[in-house]
Amino acid sequence: MSGFVSIRNLRKSYGSFEALRGIDLDVAxxxxxxxxxxxxxxxSTLIRCINRLEGFDPASEIRVDGTPVTTGRALAKVRAExxxxxxxxNLFPHLTVRENVxxxxxxxxxxxxxxxxxxxxxxxxxxxxxxxxxxxxxxxxGGQQQRVAIARALAMEPQVMLFDEPTSALDPEMVGEVLDVxxxxxxxxxxxxxxxHEMGFASQVADRVIFMDAGQIVEQGxxxxxxxxxxxxxxxxxxxxxxxx
Amino acid sequence: MDIFDTFLxxxxxxxxxxxxxxxxxxxxxxxxxxxxxxxVLGLGLAMARLYGPAPVRFxxxxxxxxxxxxxxxxxxxxxxxxxxxxxxxxxPFLSAMGALTLVSGAYTAEIFRAGIEAIxxxxxxxxxxxxxxxxxxxxxxxxxxxxxIVIPPLTNNSINVVKDTALxxxxxxxxxxxxxxxxxxxxxxxxxxxxxxxxxIAFLWPLVALVSRMERRFSxxxx
Numbered sequence: 001m002s003g004f005v006s007i008r009n010l011r012k013s014y015g016s017f018e019a020l021r022g023i024d025l026d027v028a029x030x031x032x033x034x035x036x037x038x039x040x041x042x043x044s045t046l047i048r049c050i051n052r053l054e055g056f057d058p059a060s061e062i063r064v065d066g067t068p069v070t071t072g073r074a075l076a077k078v079r080a081e082x083x084x085x086x087x088x089x090n091l092f093p094h095l096t097v098r099e100n101v102x103x104x105x106x107x108x109x110x111x112x113x114x115x116x117x118x119x120x121x122x123x124x125x126x127x128x129x130x131x132x133x134x135x136x137x138x139x140x141x142g143g144q145q146q147r148v149a150i151a152r153a154l155a156m157e158p159q160v161m162l163f164d165e166p167t168s169a170l171d172p173e174m175v176g177e178v179l180d181v182x183x184x185x186x187x188x189x190x191x192x193x194x195x196x197h198e199m200g201f202a203s204q205v206a207d208r209v210i211f212m213d214a215g216q217i218v219e220q221g222x223x224x225x226x227x228x229x230x231x232x233x234x235x236x237x238x239x240x241x242x243x244x245x
Numbered sequence: 246m247d248i249f250d251t252f253l254x255x256x257x258x259x260x261x262x263x264x265x266x267x268x269x270x271x272x273x274x275x276x277x278x279x280x281x282x283x284x285v286l287g288l289g290l291a292m293a294r295l296y297g298p299a300p301v302r303f304x305x306x307x308x309x310x311x312x313x314x315x316x317x318x319x320x321x322x323x324x325x326x327x328x329x330x331x332x333x334x335x336x337p338f339l340s341a342m343g344a345l346t347l348v349s350g351a352y353t354a355e356i357f358r359a360g361i362e363a364i365x366x367x368x369x370x371x372x373x374x375x376x377x378x379x380x381x382x383x384x385x386x387x388x389x390x391x392x393x394i395v396i397p398p399l400t401n402n403s404i405n406v407v408k409d410t411a412l413x414x415x416x417x418x419x420x421x422x423x424x425x426x427x428x429x430x431x432x433x434x435x436x437x438x439x440x441x442x443x444x445x446i447a448f449l450w451p452l453v454a455l456v457s458r459m460e461r462r463f464s465x466x467x468x
Contacts, residue, residue, distance in 0.1 A: 090371035104375035
């Protein structure tokens with residue numbers, strides 16, 4: 001049985017460099033998956049393929065809730081169901097925090113202004129920055145900006161949330177506040193696919209940890225197994241380097 | 246002969262001023278119409294140049310390069326004196342507006358393109374990930390940010406368009422310069438030319454100063 005997100009033989013090349021070399025992955029509804037691995041291993045490319053920010057080999061197949069990730073109408077449907085949080089936040093600097101959250105529901109879902117504003121305030125409250133709604137993103141700290149970005153993605157009520165190294169651009173003292181929001185989110189049953197270097201978060205929150213290297217999935221399983229008792233030498237090397245520095 | 250009587254003759258000024266005002270009104274109409282039409286054309290060209298299919302991009306680029314290369318006066322004379330041979334006879338106003346718009350559109354297109362390309366890729370990606378389509382991404386996310394970047398160069402271009410309206414006097418357009426040369430002939434005194442020059446400067450100097458101020462503020466903000 002294929003998963004809520006199902007990936008079959010995903011391949012992607014940049015010229016002669018193969019970034020993804022045949023990935024098969026199923027993620028169940030409500031599952032929280034953390035993807036770890038060295039930089040350049042293809043983990044960001046993998047999740048960017050799920051909403052087709054990156055194109056991929058036409059022979060590959062990705063489905064979200066049964067809808068193939070292709071182009072046109074099907075892609076629009078997938079993108080409305082898949083939220084994404086970026087390493088560099090990518091908030092819209094010319095809009096206030098509240099307007100950032102309201103934009104997609106207004107334009108894509110045709111929500112009324114009043115409903116979108118009420119929803120935005122609820123979401124901003126939920127990520128702990130209800131009092132900043134009228135400020136512009138440039139006036140917030142990195143941690144606050146990333147929480148706005150999470151609220152903005154949640155405003156589309158996505159079935160799946162993709163996180164692309166959400167804490168890598170943050171000062172250390174702000175990592176915790178973002179991870180707390182993500183931890184709360186995981187409890188609500190949203191399907192989450194998280195590319196991260198935060199091993200603590202992966203071990204506490206993930207249902208499954210995937211270790212990638214050189215465009216392939218090397219090893220996967222429950223966090224206790226992958227992080228504490230890795231079977232593959234490459235996983236062991238990576239974890240050794242990350243945990244002992 | 247007194248230099249004031251020659252170049253700033255009060256009596257000539259009084260007699261010819263109404264003519265110059267008529268000319269100024271036409272110059273302003275021509276300038277405004279050409280600027281607005283050039284902006285619309287330029288935005289369309291920029292979109293075609295950036296997002297059109299390959300043949301459209303090629304043709305757009307060709308257009309932009311050609312119309313940035315051709316001297317405006319040459320284009321204006323072709324439109325006014327050559328097009329009638331193929332049955333297209335335009336009034337002086339439409340000839341001048343057409344030539345100004347075609348050239349201004351080419352420059353404006355490059356300004357818009359540079360402004361859009363200056364917006365970080367992450368803005369496009371965030372819009373796509375939220376499900377916005379291409380048109381919504383442009384209208385709600387990219388252009389509002391790009392406009393702030395392109396306002397100084399667009400204002401510069403608009404100043405050039407207003408200055409270039411003076412070329413319309415060669416196709417018998419009764420603009421400010423043409424009225425001034427006629428007034429000079431009538432009065433047998435160059436004062437109207439000096440007054441016309443002063444009027445051009447009076448209108449454009451504030452815009453030039455505004456651009457400098459915007460550019461200074463812009464570089465101070467360091468974006």
